[in-house]
Amino acid sequence: DQQVKQNSPSLSVQEGRISILNCDYTNSMFDYFLWYKKYPAEGPTFLISISSIKDKNEDGRFTVFLNKSAKHLSLHIVPSQPGDSAVYFCAAGDSSGSARQLTFGSGTQLTVLP
Amino acid sequence: KAGVTQTPRYLIKTRGQQVTLSCSPISGHRSVSWYQQTPGQGLQFLFEYFSETQRNKGNFPGRFSGRQFSNSRSEMNVSTLELGDSALYLCASSLGGTVLEAFFGQGTRLTVV
Numbered sequence: 001d002q003q004v005k006q007n008s009p010s011l012s013v014q015e016g017r018i019s020i021l022n023c024d025y026t027n028s029m030f031d032y033f034l035w036y037k038k039y040p041a042e043g044p045t046f047l048i049s050i051s052s053i054k055d056k057n058e059d060g061r062f063t064v065f066l067n068k069s070a071k072h073l074s075l076h077i078v079p080s081q082p083g084d085s086a087v088y089f090c091a092a093g094d095s096s097g098s099a100r101q102l103t104f105g106s107g108t109q110l111t112v113l114p
Numbered sequence: 115k116a117g118v119t120q121t122p123r124y125l126i127k128t129r130g131q132q133v134t135l136s137c138s139p140i141s142g143h144r145s146v147s148w149y150q151q152t153p154g155q156g157l158q159f160l161f162e163y164f165s166e167t168q169r170n171k172g173n174f175p176g177r178f179s180g181r182q183f184s185n186s187r188s189e190m191n192v193s194t195l196e197l198g199d200s201a202l203y204l205c206a207s208s209l210g211g212t213v214l215e216a217f218f219g220q221g222t223r224l225t226v227v
Contacts, residue, residue: 032214034214041220042220042221043206043218043219044218045218046215046216046217046218049214049215091157093214100145100162100169100208100210100216101159101162101170101172102147102206102214102216103159104156104157105156106154106156
C-alpha cells in the first residue's frame with residue numbers, strides 16, 4: 001500500500017517556464033511534508049518542507065502548496081533551469097510520532113530543456 | 115559544517131557474505147535513519163536510531179540490522195547477502211525531536227554478485 005504517491009514518473013519543461021510536480025498521500029497522520037532532489041549516484045538533497053498548519057511555503061524559486069482536504073501537495077519551480085533536471089521525491093512524516101520515519105514517493109524525473 | 119558521511123561509497127560482495135556500512139551524521143544530529151533505494155522502488159525505510167536506541171524498523175528481514183554508537187555514528191549490517199540486496203543504501207541524519215528534515219549522505223552502492 002503506497003501511502004505517498006507520485007503518479008507522474010517523468011516531466012519535461014522548457015527552460016524559463018514553470019515546473020509543477022505533484023504528490024498525493026493517504027495517511028491522515030502525516031502532518032509534515034518535504035521535497036528532495038536527487039542526482040544519479042548521489043544522496044537526496046533537501047529542498048523545502050511544509051507543515052500541515054500552513055498551505056504554502058516559499059523559498060526562492062521553489063514553492064510548495066499543501067491541500068489537506070485533498071491530501072495533495074505540489075512543488076512549483078519558477079523559473080525552471082537546466083540544472084533543475086533531476087529526480088524529485090516527495091516525502092511525508094508524522095511529527096507527533098516517536099520515530100523519525102519519512103515515507104517517500106517513487107519520484108518524478110524532471111527534465112528542463114534549454 | 116560537515117555533511118553526512120557514508121563509507122564505503124562502493125562495495126562488491128559475493129552472495130552469502132555479510133557487509134557492514136558506516137554512517138557519520140552531521141555534528142549535533144542525534145537521529146540516524148537508513149534507507150534502501152532500488153530501481154523502480156523509490157526509497158524504502160530500513161530503521162531509525164536515536165540515542166543508541168532503535169525507534170522504528172521498516173519491513174525488511176532480520177538479515178538487516180543496525181546500531182548506533184554514543185557519538186551518534188551508525189552502522190548497518192546485512193548478513194547472508196542475496197542478489198536482491200544490490201541497491202544504493204542511504205543514511206540520513208536529523209536533529210530529532212519534532213524536526214523531521216533529514217539530510218542524506220551520498221550513499222553506499224552495494225553490488226552482490
